[in-house]
Structure formats: structure tokens, C-alpha cells
Amino acid sequence: MTPRFSVVCTSYNRPRMVSNAIESTLRQTLEAWELLVAAAASNDETLAAIEKTSRGDERIILIRQAAGRPSMGERVGTTRYCATINRARKQVCGEFIVYLCDDDALYPKSLEVRAKAFDENPDVHVVYGRLRSVTRDQTVHWDSSSPPKPITT
Numbered sequence: 001m002t003p004r005f006s007v008v009c010t011s012y013n014r015p016r017m018v019s020n021a022i023e024s025t026l027r028q029t030l031e032a033w034e035l036l037v038a039a040a041a042s043n044d045e046t047l048a049a050i051e052k053t054s055r056g057d058e059r060i061i062l063i064r065q066a067a068g069r070p071s072m073g074e075r076v077g078t079t080r081y082c083a084t085i086n087r088a089r090k091q092v093c094g095e096f097i098v099y100l101c102d103d104d105a106l107y108p109k110s111l112e113v114r115a116k117a118f119d120e121n122p123d124v125h126v127v128y129g130r131l132r133s134v135t136r137d138q139t140v141h142w143d144s145s146s147p148p149k150p151i152t153t
Helices: 015-026 044-054 079-089 110-120
Strands: 005-011 033-040 060-065 096-101 132-134 140-143
Touching: 005 015, 005 079, 005 110, 015 033, 015 044, 015 096, 033 044, 033 079, 044 060, 096 110
Parallel strands: 005 033, 005 096, 033 060
Antiparallel strands: 132 140
16 A cells, blocks of 8 residues: 655654654554654664554555765764655655654554545645644643643743
8 A cells, every 4th residue: 555644754862752752653543644753873772662553554665874974965963864754755655744752652542643634725735733732741832722821940
């Protein structure tokens, strides 16, 4: 089956977070997806977490990227993620691409709702989903469907 969505998830040494991102993809109500997890020079603990959470699901593809100096035209730091996304993008098979950072999660109907939006609006090429900023203790700091809440420290 050709996937409707290719979810590209980048990760660098955050085993717990990337596991949560993978779990959120596994919970999707729409099953026509593939998940490419691009582990940018990640440590063994992160790679083991990705493999364990993937549970042998053939829709999940681990892209291992070796450590070392950036190639020509790549820079270190946050641009490493851009280079990682671009490498993963070359391997996608889906009709649409969804980016999922390793510290994010998809709502369970995220891909289903996006598919419906594309089906009902054939001239639309980009769909954004609802976003919410939540801390580890589940405090919601802002939600894209409501005005931002001030963050107090």
C-alpha cells in the first residue's frame, strides 16, 4: 500500500521524547502512513529506543546518520535538522509530507483530518494542524485555537 502521508521525524539523543513522537504516529486513526525517523548522529540509547518503540512496524523506517563533520553546504547546530530533513525527504513515498519534531506529538486524528482537508479542497497544497504548547506536567501554555496564555516563571 502506498502511504498517503510520509511523516518525517528528526531526533538527536532524546530517547524518551522520540519514543513519544513515534507512539503518537502509531495511534493514528488513518493507517496509510509511513514514518521516517532520521536519527542525526544519535547515541545507542536513542537508536535502541527508536527500534523498541517501532515494534517491527514496517511503516517505520530508521535513517541512521553517522557522526562527523557536516558535509559541504551544511552547518552545525539547528541547521543540522534542516539537513537531516532534506536527507529523509529523498526517501519519502507518501503523497504528502508531515514534519514531526522528536519533542512533538500528533493528535490521534491528525492525519485523518488532513486527508479529509486535502480531499475536500483539491487546490490546497499545505495544511496546518492545531498546535498546543504543553509542559511535562501537562500545563497548557497556549493553544492555537485560543489566545496565548502568558508564561509565568
